[in-house]
């Protein structure tokens with residue numbers, strides 16, 4: 001069994017793909033390019049999504065591990081938006097894209113809401129020359145509260161955003177400041193009023209259990225305030241500290257102990273939040289998310305990506321998957337811009353998973369939802385998962401992490417709260433201990 005150290009040590013991680021990113025290589029990029037040129041007829045049945053990475057932020061959070069740049073001027077942002085358009089043009093020329101409709105779009109970051117209304121309208125208009133999201137089921141947009149205005153939110157609605165995701169993280173100003181967030185709580189409440197008045201089909205808030213300075217009392221206050229906002233979807237992450245955060249660097253350099261609560265405390269906080277939100281009528285939709293109304297509050301991006309759809313990745317450092325091949329774009333903005341401006345797809349590394357690896361990927365990602373219908377997976381991959389994964393299922397059942405009901409796996413609360421630590425047991429042996437990123 002894998003065990004998780006109690007402290008929030010540097011290097012702990014959230015699993016979002018398989019095989020691990022550290023195994024993707026430059027010499028497999030031709031496979032990714034070839035996938036983009038497969039016969040469009042054979043790709044037609046696979047849902048297609050688009051991820052757009054906006055790597056700019058007002059400030060770098062001390063716990064952030066994403067590719068972001070601060071202090072950029074309007075010119076460098078415009079150049080980047082221009083490069084995104086050029087990348088879409090290059091993608092639209094590949095045979096397998098053709099006229100395939102986009103089922104969903106996701107603007108992630110960094111901070112997509114760092115773009116001005118003018119830049120957003122222009123981006124939408126120029127993108128439309130190459131790819132249409134007119135009929136997409138969902139277009140998600142990540143927002144930092146302090147970058148929003150009523151006018152910007154109206155722009156988001158006008159350009160077709162259906163789901164806004166607000167990075168609240170905490171409602172405590174001292175904690176927000178200590179963790180290096182760019183916003184304070186009044187900006188959250190103001191932004192929320194605007195979001196509600198503009199009216200998006202879906203609105204999500206992100207919270208983090210285990211910000212530096214978190215206490216029991218403050219955490220419970222966070223949940224009360226989140227409930228008062230009544231978002232359609234509430235995402236609760238447990239603070240993690242991969243190697244590239246400012247906090248991890250400080251821990252390494254000065255030998256200080258982790259300033260973040262240990263894993264058992266973070267799990268307890270999430271569990272208490274679950275109890276409180278369940279009592280208020282929310283439903284658990286994954287180890288990180290709760291929804292108000294399961295019938296209508298779908299998160300198409302997550303549901304499709306975890307079930308193996310095609311995902312076009314655009315922007316610096318983005319991850320995608322196309323017709324059986326994983327790939328990632330160049331992860332430094334200068335390299336990304338140079339490649340695109342020279343007319344090359346900016347792919348940096350790729351990996352063509354085996355059928356077995358695709359099966360493992362889908363199984364472990366769906367375990368993060370808490371319930372997995374194994375018969376659907378068995379049918380899709382022509383396997384018998386109950387036999388193939390009998391050992392980890394048995395171990396984790398005995399340890400109280402999951403229950404088996406016929407061919408349905410159900411994670412217990414204890415399992416769901418630490419699902420990421422359970423997943424490597426399903427990996428191929430050589431991948432169980434490798435560096436993840």
Ligand SMILES: C[S@@+](CC[C@H](N)C(=O)[O-])C[C@H]1O[C@@H](n2cnc3c(N)ncnc32)[C@H](O)[C@@H]1O
Nearest residue numbers: 063064109110111143144167206237238239240
């Ligand atoms: C890609 S970030 C973008 C947030 C956006 N820039 C904003 O300011 O709201 C998306 C979410 O990841 C979560 N996140 C970021 N760093 C994290 C960490 N070290 N541990 C856990 N969750 C984290 C936060 O909840 C954040 O809202």
